[in-house]
Amino acid sequence: MPTANARSERLHMRLSPDALETIREAAAAQQQDVSAFVLGAAMEHAREVLLRDRVLQLTPRELDQVDTALDAEARVVPELAALVAAVRRDTPQHGEQELTSH
Known part of the structure; x- marks a missing residue:
């Protein structure tokens, strides 16, 4: 598991006030800070792109x-x-019950 010390890179971006407010609201709805929310969303999308x-x-x-x-x-x-x-033959079919003795 990475430690807090493993985080050494920064990502800076410029965005509109409306975009920042939308991201803040979404992060709050997920009970996350903005950095965690943005990183999570970016990583999810990055994995989808790489998978495709x-x-x-x-x-x-x-x-x-x-x-x-x-x-x-x-x-x-x-x-x-x-x-x-x-x-x-070895699997009970839908609606059948497997009978076992104890």
Whole structure:
């Protein structure tokens, strides 16, 4: 867990009085100070951006492969079908109660 001493960088920004007031009100509604509120919001957005950029980015060729796979006729994979059947046998279905003895 980072300590308070680990915080050594500063971020300065200029904003309009209206924007600052909106941020102050939102921070107060979340019972946070402005710095914690802004940092939390910025980190959440930064993680979303990086996730989209790093994980969900496909090349045009990869998109074509996904489209082709989705358009293809479904086929049964025997090993997967057997696994699903085994799990269904061992798991109570919706509305069923599992009976146990004590």
